[in-house]
Amino acid sequence: MKKDISSLHVPHNKNTAGCEPVRIATPSEVILPMNMHSGHDAEPIVNVGDHVKVGQLIAREEGRFSSPVHATVSGTVVEIAPIPTASGKETIAIRIESDGKMEVSETVKPPVINDCASFLQAVREGGIVGLGGAAFPTWAKFNEATNPDYKVDTVLINAAECEPYITSDHRMMLAHPDLIADGIEYLRKYMNEYLGNATFKICIETNKADAIEVLKNTFADKDYVVIHELKTIYPQGAKQVMLYNATGRVAVAGRRFPSFGALIINVSSLAKMAEYLNTGMPIVERIVTVDGSAVENPMNLIAPIGTRVSELLKITGLKSNPGKIIIGGPMNGTAIYSVDDPIVKVANAVLAFDEKDAVLPEPSACINCGRCMEKCPVSISVADVARAMTVKDKDKMAKLLIQTGVRQCVDCACCNYVCPANRHLLQINWDAKAFLKKYAAEQKEGGNK
Ligand code: SF4
Ligand code: SF4
Incomplete structure (x- = not known):
């Protein structure tokens, strides 16, 4: 195993690091796909013509690693139909025409939690998934840590955000250290039997000096929270890499993560979980970095989940025709076919590149360079x-x-x-x-x- 197992210096291009997130005006419609998580597609429980409000459950989870979907605007369900996805498969999506009022559902209230089981159930019902990219349901990840065969002594809060361009986690940390603190306390309280003595390491790259300072101040009197600074080298945020660089432990293929004595959660997932437990509002919006060589004014925008990519690009403007649009980072993101695609729960960035940057060089034979x-x-x-x-x-x-x-x-x-x-x-x-x-x-x- 290498000494530091992240070793690629890619240009940061964190052009939006200083851009405070701006909430967009309510879009005229949202499109909510049923596959915004790693398991089976969710099952719609509304019909065309139904009136829905923000935070209302509109699709139930189907199976263990599925996750529910909630309305992100108030308005009328106008279509439930298949849409293409980047993988080439189709998924059902619920299209809601907004009434512009953003009325909050009466069902939105803090969940009642008494113990670990009701805590996990609440995190499940809030539709919380890994927002760093994997979209694995957060409750299921926590549930693995309750296995008596595992002894989790470290919780890694993944705040590396090592992909170029993306600054949505960075801006969230500056705006909501309170939610990160609440998330840690919820875990300590309701998973005390499993995590009571754990150290919480907030793993963050050194290129976020202002966020590091905010976090150090927030947790100055909490000896169980460590701000663990990591070199700014890609891919610090990959879970096996973070495990090694933060604890020295090596992840072995085929084993569940808590078997290495660690639990890992993305910092924005932790904050969204705390927000849900505090207020009852599930994931209905997120910060999206909009950047790339075709974008006129790179920005961080707060948008309802389901907003079309074209709506975000209208706000930032385009200086050239995009040859490629990626949801996520340039290293690990997913190219989309159409600007009409919606942003989903894990969409931390929309990157639009001009035609020159979108051309892929022709591959040639391997030269065995190693x-x-x-x-x-x-x-x-x-x-x-x-x-x-x-x-x-x-x-x-x-x-x-x-x-x-x-x-x-x-x-x-x-x-x-x-x-x-x-x-x-x-x-x-x-x-x-x-x-x-x-x-x-x-x-x-x-x-x-
Ligand atoms: S994509 Fe896989 S094989 Fe390629 S460098 Fe990353 S971990 Fe290694
Ligand atoms: S060994 Fe072959 S595949 Fe690997 S980097 Fe060199 S040319 Fe590419």
Whole structure:
């Protein structure tokens, strides 16, 4: 294992670090997809023609890792229909025409919590998911830490925000250290049996000096909270990387995170959770950084979830025709097909790049330079992964792929970034991981027969 396992200096381009978030005017409509989390799609419980209010439950979770969806404007449900997603699949979305009043639902009130079980249930009902990108339901993550086989002594609050351009977590920390403090106290109170003696490490890169100062002042009298400063090197925010750089522990593939004695939560997820528990208002809006070479005035905007990307770009203005629009960061984000797509719970940024910046260079043959492995935080040789993917025999391919360690891949795209042959290495890893997942399922099914 390397000494510091994040090692790529990418330009920060944090142009909006000084931009206070501005709340947008209520959009005329919002589109709320049912797949804003990692599990099964949520199930709509409203019908076309229904009147809804802000914070009202409009779709119920379907299954363990699903998450509910709430109305983010008041108005009328005008359509429930499939929409395309960036992955190529479709998902059902609920379109609400706003009445412009932003009337809050009568159901919005702080949840009643008496113990750990009712705490987890409340976090589940608030629709809180990992806002750093993974969208894993937060209650399920906490629930894993209650496993008696695990002894969690460290809670890592992920405030690295290591992707270029994005400053939404940074601005949230400056505006709401109170919510971060409340979130920590909720965890200590209701998960006391599991986290009572844990140290809470707020892991933050050194390029956010003002936020570090605010956090140090906020937690000056709390000896169980440590502001853990990390080098400004990508990808500090990847959970395996953060675990190692903050605790020295190594994440092993195939094991749940709390088995390493640590729980990790994104700082904005923690703040949103506290807001919900304080007020009963679920995730209905978020800070979105809007930036990129095609954007006229980069800004941080507070927008209802479901607002179309085009509405945000109208506010910031465009100085050229965008050749590519990404939700999230340039390293790990997802390109979208249309400016009509909505922002979802994890949409911490909308980046619009001009046509010149959007052109991908043509890939050429691997020259075996080893740079992908050298810069990989978990030392994977993607050249080896690519070779293994050409093997015809499925069992042999699976064995070789497991040997490469590709299951440990954190999707950071460092390999892509440094490859002199411009090979699409992240895609190779995704294909390899998808193959291994399918292979494992087939093996399990075969064993059950
Ligand atoms: S293989 Fe590539 S995407 Fe995966 S962790 Fe390594 S550098 Fe990141
Ligand atoms: S960085 Fe690119 S060219 Fe170099 S070994 Fe890896 S895949 Fe091959």
